Amino acid sequence: MAVAVDVVVLTLAPDGGDDGVPPLTPLVLAVRRDRDPFAGNWALPGGHVGLGEGLEAAVCRVLGEAGGQPAPGPRLTAPRHLEQLATFGAPGRDPRGRVVSVSYLALLPAPPPVAAGAAWHPALDPPALAFDHRDIVAAAVARLRSKLTYSTVAYGLLGEEFTLSDLQAVYEAVQARPLDKRNFRRKVLALGLLEETGEQRRGSHRPAQLYRFPPGLVVFDDVIA
Amino acid sequence: MAVAVDVVVLTLAPDGGDDGVPPLTPLVLAVRRDRDPFAGNWALPGGHVGLGEGLEAAVCRVLGEAGGQPAPGPRLTAPRHLEQLATFGAPGRDPRGRVVSVSYLALLPAPPPVAAGAAWHPALDPPALAFDHRDIVAAAVARLRSKLTYSTVAYGLLGEEFTLSDLQAVYEAVQARPLDKRNFRRKVLALGLLEETGEQRRGSHRPAQLYRFPPGLVVFDDVIA
Numbered sequence: 001m002a003v004a005v006d007v008v009v010l011t012l013a014p015d016g017g018d019d020g021v022p023p024l025t026p027l028v029l030a031v032r033r034d035r036d037p038f039a040g041n042w043a044l045p046g047g048h049v050g051l052g053e054g055l056e057a058a059v060c061r062v063l064g065e066a067g068g069q070p071a072p073g074p075r076l077t078a079p080r081h082l083e084q085l086a087t088f089g090a091p092g093r094d095p096r097g098r099v100v101s102v103s104y105l106a107l108l109p110a111p112p113p114v115a116a117g118a119a120w121h122p123a124l125d126p127p128a129l130a131f132d133h134r135d136i137v138a139a140a141v142a143r144l145r146s147k148l149t150y151s152t153v154a155y156g157l158l159g160e161e162f163t164l165s166d167l168q169a170v171y172e173a174v175q176a177r178p179l180d181k182r183n184f185r186r187k188v189l190a191l192g193l194l195e196e197t198g199e200q201r202r203g204s205h206r207p208a209q210l211y212r213f214p215p216g217l218v219v220f221d222d223v224i225a
Numbered sequence: 226m227a228v229a230v231d232v233v234v235l236t237l238a239p240d241g242g243d244d245g246v247p248p249l250t251p252l253v254l255a256v257r258r259d260r261d262p263f264a265g266n267w268a269l270p271g272g273h274v275g276l277g278e279g280l281e282a283a284v285c286r287v288l289g290e291a292g293g294q295p296a297p298g299p300r301l302t303a304p305r306h307l308e309q310l311a312t313f314g315a316p317g318r319d320p321r322g323r324v325v326s327v328s329y330l331a332l333l334p335a336p337p338p339v340a341a342g343a344a345w346h347p348a349l350d351p352p353a354l355a356f357d358h359r360d361i362v363a364a365a366v367a368r369l370r371s372k373l374t375y376s377t378v379a380y381g382l383l384g385e386e387f388t389l390s391d392l393q394a395v396y397e398a399v400q401a402r403p404l405d406k407r408n409f410r411r412k413v414l415a416l417g418l419l420e421e422t423g424e425q426r427r428g429s430h431r432p433a434q435l436y437r438f439p440p441g442l443v444v445f446d447d448v449i450a
Contacts, residue, residue: 001276003226003314003325051226051323055314087312087327089228089280098276100228100325102312149446150375221374 002099005058006046006133008085008140009066009076010123011108012157012173024173027111028123028137029076031066037095038130042121044137046101055084059104068113076114079106081156081217085140093132101131105140107156124176144174150220152193155213161197163208164188191220227324230283231271231358233310233365234291234301235348236333237382237398249398252336253348253362254301256291262320263355267346269362271326280309284329293338301339304331306381306442310365318357326356330365332381349401369399375445377418380438386422388433389413416445 008028015025030042045066049058060077067076074080082104089100111120121127126137147153154170168184188194193214200207233253240250255267270291274283285302292301299305307329314325336345346352351362372378379395393409413419418439425432 001226001228001274003228049226049314049325052316054316055312055325084311086309087280089274089327091277091279100274100280100327102314102325146444146446149444219371219374221371 002097003049004046004099004101005049005055005062005104006044006088006101006136007059007062007104007106008044008137009063009079009106009108010140010144010157011074011111011120012170013111013120024169026123026141026173027120028126028140029066029111029114029118030121030126030129030133031115032117032119033130034117041130042119042127042133043130044103044133045118048099049102055102056082059106063106066115066118068115068118071113074108074110074112076108076112079108079156080158081105081107081153085136085143088132088136090132101136103136103139105143107144107153109157109159141174148174152213152218155217158213161199161210161212163201163210165208167211193218193220227322228274229271229324229326230274230280230287230329231269231313231326231361232284232287232329232331233269233362234288234304234331234333235365235369235382236299236336236345237395238336238345249394251348251366251398252345253351253365254291254336254339254343255346255351255354255358256340257342257344258355259342266355267344267352268355269328269358270343273324274327280327281307284331288331291340291343293340293343296338299333299335299337301333301337304333304381305383306330306332306378310361310368313357313361315357326361328361328364330368332369332378334382334384366399373399377438377443380442383438386424386435386437388426388435390433392436418443418445 011027012024013027014023029045031045033039033041033043045062047062063077085103085105087102091098123141148171154167157170158166164185168179172179194211197210197212199210201210236252237249238252239248254270256270258264258266258268270287272287288301310328310330312327316323348366373396379392382395383391389410393404397404419436422435422437424435426435
């Protein structure tokens with residue numbers, strides 16, 4: 001039996017920006033397969049785990065292989081957030097034989113350069129993907145949507161400092177629906193988790209307060225007890 | 226490389242009931258190993274996954290092996306809630322060679338009969354366990370504690386119908402701390418998820434309203450958006 005890791009790398013990028021459409025769209029990274037099975041198809045970055053290799057070490061290796069030329073900004077090998085997603089082990093998922101895939105979810109605030117043969121695709125409507133990778137992407141999107149409602153996981157899709165409008169744009173993009181601005185701000189601030197940086201962002205609009213999240217993933221634990 | 230499943234079966238049972246101590250205590254199922262490595266030690270119910278066997282099929286097989294004589298009440302092979310917990314794959318976790326363990330969390334409302342060689346132990350302070358199984362139990366308890374704060378997962382530790390006192394006892398037992406009764410009831414009812422059954426439980430105390438959860442796991446999604 002073989003064990004592989006597959007990584008769902010999610011990020012956000014500006015979309016066309018039609019009226020009423022959220023200004024960001026979720027993207028997922030895929031690589032073109034150069035051999036069978038599924039030669040020529042898109043697949044998640046992934047690979048078999050070496051006999052003495054840890055699971056997260058294999059994830060780092062795979063992300064390194066999919067990364068492009070170093071450039072300023074986010075790097076594929078240094079996601080803002082990385083978590084184990086789920087393990088997919090249906091007996092028939094790989095035509096070559098039994099391969100159990102441990103999948104991971106990696107979040108980045110913007111798409112970094114990627115290797116030749118890798119590309120970003122719409123995460124909510126991905127192209128045909130090899131193996132059961134479409135199910136894995138769907139599980140990642142479901143996990144992210146759910147986790148946004150009870151944790152600070154949005155930090156993975158934001159820079160260190162952000163405005164409440166930036167934060168709302170992350171929620172709207174992942175949930176693919178507009179949110180009421182006043183209601184969103186009231187609920188987010190009521191959590192008591194956002195720290196004001198003391199700085200403001202100035203631009204074409206009026207100055208907006210900058211915030212940051214506390215370090216690490218925080219679960220909103222005041223809902224019941 | 227080998228792939229195994231290991232199952233953390235958690236349930237609740239009345240404890241001594243000293244003043245101020247929650248009236249229920251979390252228990253975890255362990256089986257005595259009859260061969261090396263760790264012969265004679267306690268371990269989670271688990272086993273290698275067969276080449277053509279699905280992961281959840283392996284979980285069912287393992288639970289069947291750990292189950293006791295059929296009796297009225299909960300059955301080990303029919304947990305109220307079952308979810309994949311995490312996959313543990315550190316290269317040195319099994320002295321025999323590389324074994325990647327896909328762990329599951331199973332919840333039952335009360336401890337059913339178990340096979341000879343299996344026994345229930347305190348989940349918050351388990352005995353020495355083989356391999357990295359103590360870490361797996363800790364991960365299960367952490368997942369359950371966290372999930373109680375943002376979902377209806379408590380249904381896995383309750384019967385179909387329950388009073389608010391029953392529900393509070395589940396939260397107190399898993400979180401190992403007393404909760405304010407009035408505050409707990411207010412927050413739980415404010416979620417708008419509990420359905421009144423229309424029946425009451427009568428006993429030595431005054432009659433108490435019975436509730437049920439909606440089917441399946443529901444995440445409290447009104448926290449932010």
